[in-house]
Amino acid sequence: MNYSTLKKTVVLSIASLMGVVAAHAQTSSDSTTTVAPGSAKVFGGKAQYRTFSIGANAGVLSPTLFFGSNDFTKNNYELGYGISLREQLAHAFGLELNVMRGTISGDNSRNISGAQNGSRDGFSAFKTELAYYANLMGKVNVGNINYLHRKNVINFFVTAGAGYAGYAPKVTLANGTVVDYKNNAADGHKYIHELVIPVGAGVKVRLTDGIALNLGYTANFVDGDNLDGADVRYPTKDKFSYGYGGLEFTLGNPAKPNLDWVNPVALMYDELKDPTLRQEVEALKGRVSNVEKSVDDLKKDSDGDGVSDQFDKCPGTPAGTIVDGSGCEIKFPKPDTTAAAASTPGTYSNIQFEFDSSVLRTSAYPTLDKASADLRSNPNMTIELDGYASSEGSAAHNMRLSKDRANSVKTYLVNSGVDAKRLKIKAYGETNPISDNSTEQGRVLNRRVEFKSAMSGM
Structure with missing residues (x-):
């Protein structure tokens, strides 16, 4: 694929999508994004939210990262595409499963140190079929509270995890010979298999409560030096990057809020301002006052005989009178003088x-x-x-x-x-x-x- 054409296409697509997002954000108002009081509670558990999402993405695969270099002097930018499944476990953390395919390629057409006549180290170019690549990553929202709006419009995130890839490089040697590793992997399989460590970052833009635009970049570190078919500069290992954009759809009951966009601070405010809660607090105050009054009544002893008025059957006994448990005077017999x-x-x-x-x-x-x-x-x-x-x-x-x-x-x-x-x-x-x-x-x-x-x- 021609790099210039691909670059213009990707830039134009992203610009168009950002324009749509900006228009959506300008036409949205706080009244349309407010979580209705009582619809979710701060400590009400995950069941009160929509948490499962499915997405599709496409973007650019490159045989290197925005830092560092690889075994070839020039990187080509090829198409990659995939799908994702994500379960949001909390306001700021979720688990995401990604599956993708694509092509990764490069050549030695740039004349830099060690390269001449379009080759270096005996290699001219490579093109690797990324037959499948699956990874499981933790996804952390690093900005899920917006103090300017009740709901976020933009969330920034970082990701990290582990994956497994199957790929087949096709290498062109300096003498024009083409070596295809497909069906010729060292272990006898159709594809080479390696562990991959993905680390990434990106931004999620809310289009609606259930639809979001994801823009991200993932650096993938391969546990091998065979992604490009050129095992040179030992002990370096290959890597590739994926810059992508895509749409994500949150499934579930539309009446439930999407956990991605719920602002915990606004939720706490709504819960505290809930008139039902205030009524319950006022009713509780009334009950406490009644209990306190009842306790005071139980302790009241008007005649000071040690028996409260509620149980005193002989109220008004003079001070110092010896009384029984009912508050009545105990009359002792007079001494017998007979x-x-x-x-x-x-x-x-x-x-x-x-x-x-x-x-x-x-x-x-x-x-x-x-x-x-x-x-x-x-x-x-x-x-x-x-x-x-x-x-x-x-x-x-x-x-x-x-x-x-x-x-x-x-x-x-x-x-x-x-x-x-x-x-x-x-x-x-x-x-x-x-x-x-x-x-x-x-x-x-x-x-x-x-x-x-x-x-x-x-």
Whole structure:
């Protein structure tokens, strides 16, 4: 193919395509490219987008790169063409499978060092049939956020990967002999096979949400020095380049946005401005306020008796009143001053206990300290400690509990200096209640230790 004609054709084609793109961009407005709020969520996953694309491309194949040289003094520019399949995995990254064919050629018609009469190193020209070349590349968008528009019009990308090529060079020697490697590959195959490493860059232009123009350049590094059929200048390896343009079509439900062009910043803005989200936030604020009010109501204790108003069955009790779990005053029986109770020190109140507990309360310390003082000042005095329990639980459990309560009182008195021999304990369990066990007030009074005393010689 004539290089001048090919060059003019490619330049004209690209210019025409760019003109179409420019016209499209000028007629597009932000209103036509806006992602409808709620159509996609920032963390909604890949399923909400179109991600699979198929493309076709054509361009120029050259036996060298824009840097470096090869085994021949002059590069010819031949036609290459191919198709691509791509899956976009994220806003900035996708995997692309490319398959292409074409022709690569060059000659020694340029008279430079080592070349004369159209030949160098015994070679005059070559023309290689690139029968097939497939590669898998990662494609990274390096500019997928446009702060001037809600959707990008242009994305820049870089690519890299690995591929496998089958080709057959036809070489013309300096003496005019033509050597064709097709069906004569060293391994007995029709074509020579080599690993190829492609590295490229390019620009993608959005024509519509589902159609894009790709313009790119790929440098291909061949793992061999046989692409041009001239194995010279060892240990160099051959390479070739592909400059191309093509159209890419994104498949899938047109109602879904194309992940290639979604601007994550604009998407976050839309999601934050979504009126539905704002309504949910306001509703949540209302629910939180109601919960806070309910908690405040639960904590409110108008009379300060330690029982909140919602559970206080006796509101308005005076400050300092001893109340039960319902907020009602606990009325203790008056000391028995009858003759039958003369043997019991009326100055000693019963020692009260919490439910299912034998731990002394601080309110019992004054009574215990008075009993201790009396015992230590009167060596002839002995005291019997009678333990009792309310009727909750089994009789055996209550018997053990009443004994533990009597022992708690005894331990306190012994630790205060009273001789343990002057203290006797008895356990009565839930028997001999002094109040009604069917009420909480009565059960509180029955959880007790009573004092009984006797003077020696009496």
